[in-house]
Amino acid sequence: MSHTLYSLIGLAAGICFILALKGLSTPKTARRGNMIGAIGATIATLVVFLYVSPNQDGTSHSLPLHNLGWILGAIAVGMAVGVPAARKVQMTQMPQLVALFNGVGGGAAALVAIVEYLHLGSSATTAEVIATVFTVVVGCVSFSGSIITFLKLQELMTTRPVIFPGGRFVIAGTLAAVLGTSVWVVSALGTQPLMILAGLSLLFGVLFVLPVGGADVPIVISLLNAFTGLTVAASGYVLDSTLLIIAGTLVGASGTILTRLMAEAMGRSLFGTLFGAFTAKPQEASSGEENRPVRSGSPDDVAILLNYARRVVIVPGFGLAVAQAQHTVRELADLLLSKGIDVAYGIHPVAGRMPGHMNVLLAEANVPYEQLLEMDEVNPTFGQTDVAIVIGANDVVNPAAQTSPGCPIYGMPILEVSNAANIIFLKRSMRPGFAGIENELLFDPKTMLLFGDAKASLTKVVSALKAL
């Protein structure tokens, strides 16, 4: 295959990626957009096998590619791991899987850069070495950072910000070491400095993500995603592949915008998210809070309250996802509607573990789109709402975001359920939410708590309501 044809097919794949991102921005075309992206990626992968890219000295060999067996075997292994993971994952664990996929992509980019560096040896130009150093540093940060976000979301480690004494100096020191080693690699050229650089970058990725608070983790995933995109673009420069430059840059740019949009939805500056942990004071331990009285009710109490309401707003959160209660909640909503009660869902943009998480979940239960109200639409209506049912949500309704400066979620817009006449919390326990902050609303006199798994509780409420 000629180089021109190869490049043209690469360009076509690049256009597929642009159309994919465009399609993914609108609900109607999103699925088709993703499909176009997959087609572009498939074309790009197939065509590599039909063209031998020349070596540094301009020589090239004839087809097939060297090490073809290894290449095909590795692809088979990758598919055997990736496809079942993506197919079997629960909707609740989607965010951490995306984080993991992003991490391995960053790791792959770093490895590609290292191999090409070993291969080029002293024939590499300074610009190529700089691009390599960039890819290794950012790819490694993205890899180890994503692993930490995975561990946080999977709750294999604490979801709270991890702040240790002198942490900011350790981070600053590591960053300085990374930069220093980068200069060393560029000037001295050698395998050993590059390996040290990779190690330091991995360490920096860990330190960089550790202090990020639970609720901000999605923003960090999005940022690391944009980072990985840029490393792919830099690899494209070293490997002389226009396609990699286009695809990587597209992801880098769109990922940056997306990160900003997410941060805006949470009412935070990107800077504050990433460096907030440096400045925030450690939270005071909430001693004695657990002993304060709360009002807990039975499913019958909840059913009676609902039966005499005129307007009910359902506020879903991560607990709904965990309990897989989306179908039961729809059943409850339909029952209330049949009794002539006005029902709406109040969707916080970051309810759950990722922006849009609740929309995905409720869409699965075929909840009519017009019942889903975004935060700005639903907030003014809480004054006329008789009952707000908060199902497994906590941080997104926590008044502390408005009243206590210094708490990790301060400044995040919340659903103002406290304006409703009655509040019902369906909770598993008194445990605080993902961000680890006590919720004053639980102790409010107009709040009733219904403990238990969200699905089991809702089922009981539904049958109690039917019996009335």
Place this chain on the structure above:
Amino acid sequence: MEPIAIISIFVLAVFVGFEVVSKVSSTLHTPLMSGANAIHGVILVGAIIVADHSQTNLELGLAVAAIVLATINMVGGFVVTDRMLEMFKGKKK
């Protein structure tokens, strides 16, 4: 490739990237992130190229690892995005 050509491609791609996602509702943030994530799995192309260039066992070993990781990123990414979007079907009238 000429440096100026590379810079042109890079700058234009930045603008296209900004433009295509500038107006997107928060509903689609997660699938969009996941889709973009799958797209950078195209580093698989780079991994295959370096595997072809590899001459030592060390190079080949690292390249094979890169191919495995990149394939997971790309294939897994598209499949998981499709699963998310599957649930949106028929929702918008």
